[in-house]
Amino acid sequence: xxxxxxxxxxNNGEKMPMLGIGTxxxxxxxxxxxxxxxxxxxxxxxxxxYVYGNESEIGEALVNKFKNGKLKRExxxxxxxxxCTFHHPSKVMEGVKKSLEAxxxxxxxxFLIHLPxxxxxxxxxxxxxxxPDGKLLLDNVDFIDxxxxxxxxxxxxLLKAIGVSNFNxxxxxxVLDNSRIKPANLQVECHAYFMQKPLFDFCQKNxxxxxxxxxxxxxQRMGIKADDPVLLEEPxxxxxxxxxxxxxxxxxxxxxxxxGRVTIPKSVHRDRIKxxxxxxxxxxxxxxxxxxxxxxxxxxxxHQDHIQHSPDYPFNDPY
Numbered sequence: 152x153x154x155x156x157x158x159x160x161x162n163n164g165e166k167m168p169m170l171g172i173g174t175x176x177x178x179x180x181x182x183x184x185x186x187x188x189x190x191x192x193x194x195x196x197x198x199x200x201y202v203y204g205n206e207s208e209i210g211e212a213l214v215n216k217f218k219n220g221k222l223k224r225e226x227x228x229x230x231x232x233x234x235c236t237f238h239h240p241s242k243v244m245e246g247v248k249k250s251l252e253a254x255x256x257x258x259x260x261x262f263l264i265h266l267p268x269x270x271x272x273x274x275x276x277x278x279x280x281x282x283p284d285g286k287l288l289l290d291n292v293d294f295i296d297x298x299x300x301x302x303x304x305x306x307x308x309l310l311k312a313i314g315v316s317n318f319n320x321x322x323x324x325x326v327l328d329n330s331r332i333k334p335a336n337l338q339v340e341c342h343a344y345f346m347q348k349p350l351f352d353f354c355q356k357n358x359x360x361x362x363x364x365x366x367x368x369x370x371q372r373m374g375i376k377a378d379d380p381v382l383l384e385e386p387x388x389x390x391x392x393x394x395x396x397x398x399x400x401x402x403x404x405x406x407x408x409x410x411g412r413v414t415i416p417k418s419v420h421r422d423r424i425k426x427x428x429x430x431x432x433x434x435x436x437x438x439x440x441x442x443x444x445x446x447x448x449x450x451x452x453x454h455q456d457h458i459q460h461s462p463d464y465p466f467n468d469p470y
Contacts, residue, residue, distance in 0.1 A: 179207070238270075247310065261336055264318075316339065318337065342367065342368050368383060405434075
């Protein structure tokens with residue numbers, strides 16, 4: 152069967168591939184090879200962020216592909232994110248240009264505000280400045296002011312589309328109510344245990360595409376609790392995987408795509424990168440989809456505890 156990669160259309164008319172390679176926790180000395188291999192396999196969507204500290208290596212992998220003529224810049228969709236220390240209007244453009252320079256590109260396809268909370272800018276090397284009490288040093292910046300600077304970067308052709316990450320419904324509505332350029336995408340934790348249906352429906356209503364991070368339940372995440380259920384070990388999931396001669400991870404990624412979510416599974420291991428890509432040659436049945444829908448526990452794994460003392464902490468509301 153011929154494989155094809157489904158896509159969603161952003162509010163600027165551009166196509167965003169629904170399957171991408173995530174690079175969170177991917178070390179600089181590993182991510183270059185991972186991205187190079189992913190592009191050879193057929194991935195056309197790379198997700199990264201300033202705070203991951205690996206944009207430069209990703210940029211090198213992309214430049215190599217463009218130089219040897221295998222790909223053109225317009226063939227690859229790049230998503231990256233503005234870190235919280237660059238929220239102040241005077242720092243936003245600096246944050247944009249740092250990502251552009253690191254990624255060796257003239258424009259970014261999708262640029263997200265990483266979190267609604269702002270953090271004090273100390274210097275380029277300090278992403279998590281802390282006070283004497285050990286708490287993160289927050290800044291008092293309205294993310295609407297940050298957004299308006301991103302709109303200017305779109306006007307200048309530096310960013311094609313802009314969006315938000317880890318925002319709740321009320322915060323997204325605030326952006327919608329106070330913006331000239333509407334958010335094109337929301338990126339949040341989303342997986343079979345936490346499908347975020349009310350938030351997804353809100354985004355659908357407002358023509359905002361939806362990206363799922365942690366699509367496999369992030370088994371390597373920090374702060375794992377002993378009683379946390381492990382998504383990849385869910386018995387029903389294993390049954391569905393056996394029926395399709397696929398792995399549980401492949402079923403989870405396929406499920407997200409069929410339910411309208413962009414999925415960005417992360418790996419630096421070639422076998423896993425290939426496994427995550429090999430989901431385009433089958434479809435789930437209605438029975439499969441119903442069984443997967445029934446797994447939803449409204450279980451959030453990522454609580455962003457480091458910004459809990461911010462007035463813009465997003466997860467005090469259920470969605």
